[in-house]
Amino acid sequence: AQSVTQLDSHVSVSEGTPVLLRCNYSSSYSPSLFWYVQHPNKGLQLLLKYTSAATLVKGINGFEAEFKKSETSFHLTKPSAHMSDAAEYFCVVITGRRALTFGSGTRLQVQP
Amino acid sequence: GAGVSQSPSNKVTEKGKDVELRCDPISGHTALYWYRQSLGQGLEFLIYFQGNSAPDKSGLPSDRFSAERTGGSVSTLTIQRTQQEDSAVYLCASSSRLSREAGNEQFFGPGTRLTVL
Numbered sequence: 732a733q734s735v736t737q738l739d740s741h742v743s744v745s746e747g748t749p750v751l752l753r754c755n756y757s758s759s760y761s762p763s764l765f766w767y768v769q770h771p772n773k774g775l776q777l778l779l780k781y782t783s784a785a786t787l788v789k790g791i792n793g794f795e796a797e798f799k800k801s802e803t804s805f806h807l808t809k810p811s812a813h814m815s816d817a818a819e820y821f822c823v824v825i826t827g828r829r830a831l832t833f834g835s836g837t838r839l840q841v842q843p
Numbered sequence: 844g845a846g847v848s849q850s851p852s853n854k855v856t857e858k859g860k861d862v863e864l865r866c867d868p869i870s871g872h873t874a875l876y877w878y879r880q881s882l883g884q885g886l887e888f889l890i891y892f893q894g895n896s897a898p899d900k901s902g903l904p905s906d907r908f909s910a911e912r913t914g915g916s917v918s919t920l921t922i923q924r925t926q927q928e929d930s931a932v933y934l935c936a937s938s939s940r941l942s943r944e945a946g947n948e949q950f951f952g953p954g955t956r957l958t959v960l
Contacts, residue, residue: 821886
């Protein structure tokens with residue numbers, strides 16, 4: 732069965748510093764992985780997706796993620812945090828039934 | 844074009860009452876999903892519709908929950924005899940026909956916040 736584990740429930744960074752949100756996956760075959768973001772009182776928005784075309788995936792708002800099969804990881808990064816990045820981030824994998832299985836989420840705080 | 848819409852945005856009901864939540868997917872999307880987001884449980888899959896195929900109901904938590912999709916478009920999630928533990932945000936998502944290139948991106952609605960008193 733496919734699953735994802737987000738290693739940090741909360742991450743706090745200062746504006747202008749790098750962001751790292753960690754995600755490990757478990758899958759019996761090459762997975763389809765996503766990162767979604769949820770801003771307060773707003774819907775879920777897709778940041779980026781990995782579907783085996785390239786291991787380094789670039790998404791919206793300057794975010795990117797690297798698929799590392801040897802480490803079973805799909806960490807989300809951004810070189811420089813903005814205040815508007817404060818939100819909850821979900822690492823997601825598609826299950827065999829084509830529904831999404833969500834990680835527990837990481838709340839990102841950005842300090843001025 | 845319009846995204847996924849859901850109604851109502853908020854619903855407060857009394858324990859034991861039935862509720863209906865509505866989802867309008869993106870026009871032309873053949874797949875429709877319901878998820879629930881609650882404290883302590885995170886985001887959980889409930890049910891999946893794909894075209895005219897029988898729905899995948901494997902995520903429904905009890906037989907009080909049911910959903911239908913009329914004409915391959917609008918979907919209604921019904922919760923009978925609501926309980927306090929049903930309080931959550933119910934999210935609907937839709938996607939186009941699955942293809943490896945499309946990566947099965949799901950587009951989410953804003954959700955319905957259900958509060959059972």
